[in-house]
Amino acid sequence: MLRLRPYPKENEALTEYLMRLAYMNSHFKLSNFLKSIKMDKPKAGRFGLWHTTQLTNLTKVLSIELGRDVTDVLQLHQRYSQTSWLYEKGRTFAELVVDFPRICTGCLAEEHVMDWRWGIATVARCPKHKLPLIDTCPQCHKPISWDANLFEFCPSCKQPWKLKASAQHFADIELSALEWKLWPEVDGTLLANSTLLADVTFATYVAARPFDMLIQAFSRVPYSANHSELILTGIQLLTSPEHRVLWDERCNSHLQDFTETIHPPMQFKHWVKGTYDESDFLNLTSFNERTEYVQKARVKYASELYDEIPRYHVDIFSLAKAVNLDIGDVTIIFESQTFPMVNTSFVGNQKMKFTKIFNMHYITGLISEFVKTPPYKDGYLTITAQTQSVIQHLCNFGDVVNAVLTKKIKGYFSSTSDLSQVIVPTEPFKIWLANMLKSSCHRPITVVDASKAIDCSNDEIILLVREKKLKWAKHKRKGEFINGSSFKTYLESHNSQTQT
Numbered sequence: 001m002l003r004l005r006p007y008p009k010e011n012e013a014l015t016e017y018l019m020r021l022a023y024m025n026s027h028f029k030l031s032n033f034l035k036s037i038k039m040d041k042p043k044a045g046r047f048g049l050w051h052t053t054q055l056t057n058l059t060k061v062l063s064i065e066l067g068r069d070v071t072d073v074l075q076l077h078q079r080y081s082q083t084s085w086l087y088e089k090g091r092t093f094a095e096l097v098v099d100f101p102r103i104c105t106g107c108l109a110e111e112h113v114m115d116w117r118w119g120i121a122t123v124a125r126c127p128k129h130k131l132p133l134i135d136t137c138p139q140c141h142k143p144i145s146w147d148a149n150l151f152e153f154c155p156s157c158k159q160p161w162k163l164k165a166s167a168q169h170f171a172d173i174e175l176s177a178l179e180w181k182l183w184p185e186v187d188g189t190l191l192a193n194s195t196l197l198a199d200v201t202f203a204t205y206v207a208a209r210p211f212d213m214l215i216q217a218f219s220r221v222p223y224s225a226n227h228s229e230l231i232l233t234g235i236q237l238l239t240s241p242e243h244r245v246l247w248d249e250r251c252n253s254h255l256q257d258f259t260e261t262i263h264p265p266m267q268f269k270h271w272v273k274g275t276y277d278e279s280d281f282l283n284l285t286s287f288n289e290r291t292e293y294v295q296k297a298r299v300k301y302a303s304e305l306y307d308e309i310p311r312y313h314v315d316i317f318s319l320a321k322a323v324n325l326d327i328g329d330v331t332i333i334f335e336s337q338t339f340p341m342v343n344t345s346f347v348g349n350q351k352m353k354f355t356k357i358f359n360m361h362y363i364t365g366l367i368s369e370f371v372k373t374p375p376y377k378d379g380y381l382t383i384t385a386q387t388q389s390v391i392q393h394l395c396n397f398g399d400v401v402n403a404v405l406t407k408k409i410k411g412y413f414s415s416t417s418d419l420s421q422v423i424v425p426t427e428p429f430k431i432w433l434a435n436m437l438k439s440s441c442h443r444p445i446t447v448v449d450a451s452k453a454i455d456c457s458n459d460e461i462i463l464l465v466r467e468k469k470l471k472w473a474k475h476k477r478k479g480e481f482i483n484g485s486s487f488k489t490y491l492e493s494h495n496s497q498t499q500t
């Protein structure tokens with residue numbers, strides 16, 4: 001049995017209580033303490049998350065160590081499941097309880113108790129001392145570990161807590177109205193609604209990746225040094241026009257080669273749903289990119305073709321917007337691997353089309369080679385997605401763009417951010433189209449494509465089959481595919497008729 005067996009405090013959750021229990025009984029590392037009280041598989045990390053088996057086992061060993069019924073201790077954990085706003089699917093941070101310890105040095109100097117609310121990813125400061133919560137030692141810069149020494153000093157360098165002047169000056173700054181809304185009552189009641197939480201988590205993420213065009217959600221918040229500063233910077237993004245101007249300028253200088261439609265400030269305006277009163281500019285002017293907020297798969301399995309700078313990563317929706325094409329046409333280009341994917345491990349999985357990532361920097365470089373004015377005035381056609389001759393040859397506009405980018409035909413674009421029209425030399429283009437039609441006719445053709453090509457309805461195609469002018473394709477479901485060579489024959493006779 002443990003020598004000292006305190007009851008939980010009102011503001012403790014399970015891990016915070018265990019930390020105090022360890023401290024009072026002269027144990028320090030939380031994992032060692034759990035081992036010493038003979039937990040089956042002593043938990044060693046992810047202390048924000050306790051599984052049912054871990055809880056069951058803990059109940060057993062704790063009731064022995066405390067010599068009493070420990071329902072009250074386990075209820076500390078239920079606080080999380082009863083506080084509904086802590087988890088919401090679809091939010092930038094789905095789970096708000098973090099796995100790393102965060103502390104108010106002011107509170108710890110007064111009483112050796114950790115408040116459960118310090119572990120919430122949207123809480124930046126202790127309302128009593130107005131100090132930012134720390135997760136990293138201000139002196140040795142090591143992450144603070146789950147070690148009960150933290151009640152007195154840094155478990156790594158053993159120096160007493162001493163905040164930097166930049167953090168200390170917050171003691172004179174009142175919490176903003178928004179920060180107050182994000183600080184829950186001890187029972188979990190929160191003023192902030194789900195829109196506000198969605199906006200704050202999103203803004204916090206943007207503060208971590210200020211120049212990234214891609215936004216990726218996290219189920220658990222990754223550790224990165226000084227999480228509180230990140231939250232405050234996010235809040236500043238929401239509430240300070242001055243800060244947004246600074247950010248906009250920095251984005252323009254970093255991302256000058258790209259169309260503004262995919263610049264982070266544009267996306268920010270689009271995604272933020274609430275409206276926010278202006279509040280003080282907190283003078284957090286650094287725009288440091290935090291690597292912890294780039295999901296490993298994006299850089300780990302990246303193609304070695306080019307340097308991976310996560311800033312330039314885009315998903316297929318942003319890519320389409322950035323080059324002014326529709327998703328279908330972009331898909332044709334990426335499926336032929338002209339627009340390579342960043343994450344090569346995803347190749348081949350069509351279902352995951354929408355999770356694929358592209359490098360805008362590489363793609364812009366690829367297109368720029370074709371951004372020119374044609375050398376002669378005459379003998380060119382301007383092709384767009386509406387050009388009839390393309391559809392009549394069973395092609396998509398994406399095929400034309402792809403043929404230009406892969407140099408199968410000559411072609412010219414007006415800018416790297418606009419592939420919606422391409423100028424091609426007339427004669428070689430006609431030959432290319434004819435060849436495309438020819439090769440398409442080696443395969444069965446869908447009724448939809450066939451009707452588009454000859455500009456008629458699906459029923460008229462069926463009628464043509466009945467009249468034996470077209471044939472159904474073999475080995476395909478009847479009524480859906482036309483035999484390619486019958487279609488070619490039909491086109492040839494149809495064209496010669498219309499020409500005479």
Ligand SMILES: [Zn+2]
Pocket residue numbers: 104105106107108126127128129130
């Ligand atoms: Zn405090």
Ligand SMILES: [Zn+2]
Pocket residue numbers: 137138139140141142154155156157158159
């Ligand atoms: Zn330290």
